[in-house]
Amino acid sequence: MISVRKAAQRGHFDFGWLDTNHTFSFGEYHDPAHMGFRSLRVLNEDRVQAGKGFGNHGHRDMEILSYVLSGELSHKDNQGNTGVIRHGDVQRMTAGTGIMHSEFNASAKEPVHFLQIWIQPGKKGVPPRYEDRAFPPDKMKNRLGLIASSDEADGSLSVHQDVRAYATLLDAGKEVSLEVAEGRGIWVQTAKGNISIGHGFSVGKDGMDYAGEWTELKAGDGAAVQGERKLAIRAETDAEALVFDLA
DSSP states (O other): OOOEEGGSSEEEEEOSEEEEEESBTTTOOOOTTOOOOOOOEEEEEEEETOOOOOEEEESSEEEEEEEEEEEEEEEETSSSSSEETTTOOOOOOOOOOOOEEEEEEESSSSOOEEEEEEESSSSOOOOOOOEEEEEOOOHTTSSSSEEESSSSSGGGGSSSSSSSEEEEEEEETOOOEEEETTTTTEEEEEEEEEEEEEOOOEOTTOOOOEEEEEEEEOOOOEEEESSOOOEEEESSSSEEEEEEEEO
């Protein structure tokens, strides 16, 4: 079963310095039908103007990932952590018992475009932590590159939840697939370009697996997938997407 969340259906606010789209309820946007998907609680697409950003503010008991699509995002927190991330970098902040931080556009000229992702932790009250990591393009080029997990597999960032977050950079016409364990749900978020999700797999006469249906997603579209044991993601154009495998 697949449920598509179109880009135009998201909550949208333009504050001048910040243009933001909320896939799920967040801040001033509240939609009881879209409060998250499993442990995936927030998925915001933000564009912040040059020299602007989010001033010092606090969080508790949340796993927060930032994934930059273009530009530069600067971080500073009360634990003494600082950093600047760019496309190909991923930032993870465990809010835990409490952390104060700020996020700003590091450029004085160009906007920064990024995805802000909140995951509800499986364990509360842990010490706050910050980390950012550069993932080489070949980790994600025409493949699913693991960027966050509970066990830091394959060099991924650690999160306190049973989730495996992947990123992929697909050339037009290329395809990747994901085997899904029973009972798990998948969220696919298209960051750039157009993709199609293949689902409803069955075995053909030649013994090969074939998708029974393809669902197209454009930039900004997301999709919740449940009850499937295999998915395929095919790029209709050059594309970039995130995939969350959730308990």
